[in-house]
Amino acid sequence: MTDLESRLNRLTTPDLKPPTFPDADVAYTLHDTPIGTLLLAIAGGRVVASSFGDEETMTTRLARAVSPRVLRQPRPLDDVRRQLDEYLAGSRHTFDLEVDLALATPFQRLVLNDLPDHTRYGATTTYGTVASDIDKPKAARAVGTALGANPVCVVLPCHRVVGANGALTGYAGGLEAKRFLLNLEAKG
Template identity: 40%
Template sequence: MNSNEPAVEWSVVPSGIGPLLLAATGTGLVSVIFHAGPAVRERALGQLRTRLGAEPVEVPGSARLAGPIRQLAAYFAGGLREFTLELDWSLTSGFHREVLRELASGVPYGTVVGYGDLAARVGQPGAAQAVGAAMGSNPLPVVVPCHRVVESDGGLGGFGGGLETKRQLLALEGVLPQPLF
């Protein structure tokens, strides 16, 4: 990284589910934040500052964010089914990181997986609640598709972006019907 480049670059972009704050380091996309209005944005930037130990800088036309912006736009337009982005996993670790990596690589577009099933995939069959905690702390929602994790009885389960956002993402992927209005 050039010493003149900020360690963390960010931008707010429109999406089919409202404004998203995207942040990237020299390693890759590090954070996706839902509902990125002014209050959410300030809180998120403060958390990034604390957790990454660097001042996030808004960089219009950021080269680091060009790929994520392009791929998210294509996803919301219905033309992208698999993200191919460099990701910075530094905001998650241990079991949470293991679960999120399995989710990113093993639960394709248009499918869902149960919390317990995902726990079993990482060798912890009794850890459905811990999987729920990993989903709740996912720093890269949409790109790491925590919206695809549902309850074994068919319920939606929780979602950090709100259940309506989860419904919209699952409808976009054809898992749920599109709302009538």
């Protein structure tokens, strides 16, 4: 038997198992929901993304901000998907998930860290109120921009923030998604 035949024989041996890969530093999956497809990502047990952004853009951002070891591995996100599905079905009102704002700017972190304390399920607040709450009363537009780039949509409820007159304004998933979420919470 030649060396080549020997190597080929080892490749076709039934004892040979497919390679296994270690868990990623950042595991992600695409999750279809009633409000659109969300890219969900977790790193170190914390949610780092729940985003409407496209896959290539988001994974590149994750690789730069968190770790270059970003792999599509849905299993580590089972709990995130389950909680999201329960929320979107109306059977869950809060998330029991740790969040890491690695993809957020310092100003976004200020806005997003404050958000859950001032927006309860089924209620809304305004961009101006959020700006005042973070001691930046003239920064309503900047708050809107920060919320529009929320890397952890739905889990951090930026959809509960509306215009001063109550009008629905921008949302990363579109106004129909924002309307869906607010209507869902109004029923609950």
